[in-house]
Amino acid sequence: MAMESRRKGPVRRFEEAAGLLGGWGPLLGKIPEEVKEEAQEIRFRAGKPVTVCTGRRTWFLTGSGALLPQASSLCPSVSPGELQSLFRGLCADSLYSREPEIREGYLTLRGGHRAGVCGTAVVRDGEVSSLRDISTLCIRISREYPGAADEIFRRLGLPEGGLLIAGAPSSGKTTVLRDLARQLANGSRGRYCRVAVVDERGELGSACRGLAENDLGLTADLLSGYPKEQGILQAVRSLSPEYILCDELGGEKDARAVEAGMFAGASIVATVHAGSREELRERPVCRRLLETGAFAHVVQLAGRSAPGKVLSVEKAGDLLGQAGRTAAVGGGLRRDWPGGIP
CATH class of the missing domain: 3.40.50.300 (P-loop containing nucleotide triphosphate hydrolases)
Structure with a gap:
């Protein structure tokens, strides 16, 4: 397949990244196209609502897939269990093979997207050897912009x-x-x-x-x-x-x-x-x-x-x-x- 035909626009890139996020993917797929086009990050924090960040503002995701400029009771919080399940899914249930990345605080995902990972550090001999009790996942959306240089x-x-x-x-x-x-x-x-x-x-x-x-x-x-x-x-x-x-x-x-x-x-x-x-x-x-x-x-x-x-x-x-x-x-x-x- 020619490279030109495989190049992906911003909306498709967002949807590709959202598709890696388990049950959250269909919900994120409902947000407005104009936000998908500008979105840089999707953030999951334990006990807090999901946010979609553009370069200009932060949006809060509701349970129906709408976006609000401020958090409200319509915005479900991410439970620690949901966050841990999402983390395991991003690792493809192969935590051991992803350990070097996890120690550095990130996961490289299919399509070039990236998940920043925060949690409680497991320290051995003064060095971070692993993470437990994941508290934040920050999904950075990879984009191609021909002409950016x-x-x-x-x-x-x-x-x-x-x-x-x-x-x-x-x-x-x-x-x-x-x-x-x-x-x-x-x-x-x-x-x-x-x-x-x-x-x-x-x-x-x-x-x-x-x-x-x-x-x-x-x-x-x-x-x-x-x-x-x-x-x-x-x-x-x-x-x-x-x-x-x-x-x-x-x-x-x-x-x-x-x-x-x-x-x-x-x-x-x-x-x-x-x-x-x-x-x-x-x-x-x-x-x-x-x-x-x-x-x-x-x-x-x-x-x-x-x-x-x-x-x-x-x-x-x-x-x-x-x-x-x-x-x-x-x-x-x-x-x-x-x-x-x-």
Whole structure:
């Protein structure tokens, strides 16, 4: 089947995610189409009503499938038993095999959707080994927005020399990164680039039996399930990529792998959690990534209220206050660009 015919619109994506939620699926299927189109999250909290969150507001689900702007007696609460049953269903009743994800506080779901998991930590030797008494499940709805990376390409061209995309949670980082891969690998930017996508959590390609459900482009190679460090090194050894893309960098291991990719001649395009320019400079993990020299430019996204909108772009060297790197990274700061994911 052609990728174009498999691409899913926002409403279908919502319904796909809702279909994973057991008995709640039919109820969520009744909510208005315009909310399905904008919905970013579905949240289940023990003892509280189900909420559907868009970038602009939070809705409360009634027992008939209607939505209210405020909670009322018409909104059934989720019992602890219902929440535990939903959690087991999302794990496909295979808690043991999902333990590594659960320890990190998430589950990757079919279709690239993601469930954030909160509960009571089981701690062994100072480390979280598991969770019990699940208290919250946050279903993050995966979306494809062709053109989400257009503004970045318009301002920077091909991201040679590396690009770090920073943003707060729900700011559209993964969506923009996915579209960057697609455009680099489908020839729409003048040529077909060799792209390696390291997809540790299954959110970029959403691979099922080796086939990416999301469109990453014709010349993209998907390394699904690899820890970022191992995936980057495997890509360098096996694929000779021009670009290596990965989501949510963090920690010294990732920084060292980024350096290895850069020294092998690949441009690294990656995302990092940072809601502001100040946070980028002050968070040790962000500063360490910038200091690798693997990123020529940094894109700051606007935030949850405008997912995918580019707020600013600047040279990594300028961000660090290293004027001596100007010749190496080029570019400059531009603010308040229009755009954003529709």
